[in-house]
Amino acid sequence: MRKIAVLNQKGGVGKTTTVANLAAYFAMQGLKVAALDFDPQAHLTIHLGQEPETLEKGSYSVISNQSGFDESLVKVRENLWLLGASIDLVGAESELVSVVGRETILREAIEQSKINFDYIIIDCPPSLGLLTLNSLAAVDEVLIPIQPHFLALQGFGKLLQTVTLVNKRINPSLRVSSILLCMFESRTSLSCEVKNDISEFLASARQSQCAWSDANIIPVHIRRNIKLAEAPSYGKSIFEYEQSCNGAEDYEQVAQYIHNGKRQSGIIDEKQESLKE
Ligand SMILES: Nc1ncnc2c1ncn2[C@@H]1O[C@H](COP(=O)(O)OP(=O)(O)OP(=O)(O)O)[C@@H](O)[C@H]1O
Numbered sequence: 001m002r003k004i005a006v007l008n009q010k011g012g013v014g015k016t017t018t019v020a021n022l023a024a025y026f027a028m029q030g031l032k033v034a035a036l037d038f039d040p041q042a043h044l045t046i047h048l049g050q051e052p053e054t055l056e057k058g059s060y061s062v063i064s065n066q067s068g069f070d071e072s073l074v075k076v077r078e079n080l081w082l083l084g085a086s087i088d089l090v091g092a093e094s095e096l097v098s099v100v101g102r103e104t105i106l107r108e109a110i111e112q113s114k115i116n117f118d119y120i121i122i123d124c125p126p127s128l129g130l131l132t133l134n135s136l137a138a139v140d141e142v143l144i145p146i147q148p149h150f151l152a153l154q155g156f157g158k159l160l161q162t163v164t165l166v167n168k169r170i171n172p173s174l175r176v177s178s179i180l181l182c183m184f185e186s187r188t189s190l191s192c193e194v195k196n197d198i199s200e201f202l203a204s205a206r207q208s209q210c211a212w213s214d215a216n217i218i219p220v221h222i223r224r225n226i227k228l229a230e231a232p233s234y235g236k237s238i239f240e241y242e243q244s245c246n247g248a249e250d251y252e253q254v255a256q257y258i259h260n261g262k263r264q265s266g267i268i269d270e271k272q273e274s275l276k277e
């Protein structure tokens with residue numbers, strides 16, 4: 001099982017779009033996927049066609065120890081389960097402040113799961129609070145979407161510092177696996193400059209022991225594509241909404257790269273091996 005948190009505390013960089021479409025793609029390939037909405041805005045929940053108000057259980061009930069992981073999932077497609085977010089999640093951070101072991105509640109809940117998932121993918125909120133810490137404690141990989149515009153890397157150091165802290169104190173297996181450039185515009189020099197800055201930064205960490213020393217920029221970028229912005233309002237993934245657009249092509253390639261290019265030795269089973277190369 002691969003567990004991936006999609007994180008950037010900057011808002012609107014493409015986290016939710018990435019989680020929804022990667023999860024949908026993997027599920028379409030026959031892999032069992034759980035997509036976890038840990039953002040009180042509940043955009044992932046809506047993107048996958050659910051109404052946050054009608055959810056009886058979800059990430060809030062799991063994080064407040066009112067329900068188990070499996071019983072809180074909603075099956076939203078063949079092979080795809082959602083742990084939905086509702087507005088209650090806003091209060092979770094403050095309610096948990098005095099709870100002992102509050103950073104590892106999600107990890108412990110996932111450990112109790114009886115469903116044999118191939119992927120668990122978490123949509124983090126645009127902040128570095130307790131919901132994000134729970135996500136980082138529960139996964140092995142962090143995928144950071146970046147929108148390459150002015151100040152794109154502002155706050156990047158703080159993000160990596162948070163990952164380092166969780167890595168040292170709570171989750172020794174945590175690694176930043178990759179950076180995904182979203183809403184990329186190859187015609188603008190700024191997109192390419194930001195990409196070069198990140199490349200240089202990552203190269204300088206190669207020999208170190210830090211949690212991002214083997215991270216790389218995914219060679220396929222997600223181009224700006226209006227269809228990706230339209231699909232959520234229909235509760236559809238890009239593959240359901242417009243299969244032949246750039247957005248679908250880009251996310252398909254990114255999913256294949258994540259699956260095949262960054263395989264972790266020994267973890268991928270036969271079913272995953274057979275995923276279309
Ligand atoms: N490649 C793209 N091309 C065009 N629009 C996009 C693309 N990716 C995402 N969008 C749109 O940009 C907006 C922000 O994307 P998204 O919601 O995925 O970001 P986010 O990082 O999850 O935001 P937040 O921090 O608020 O949770 C959304 O309206 C989304 O539909």
Ligand SMILES: [Mg+2]
Pocket residue numbers: 015016017039043044123
């Ligand atoms: Mg989001």
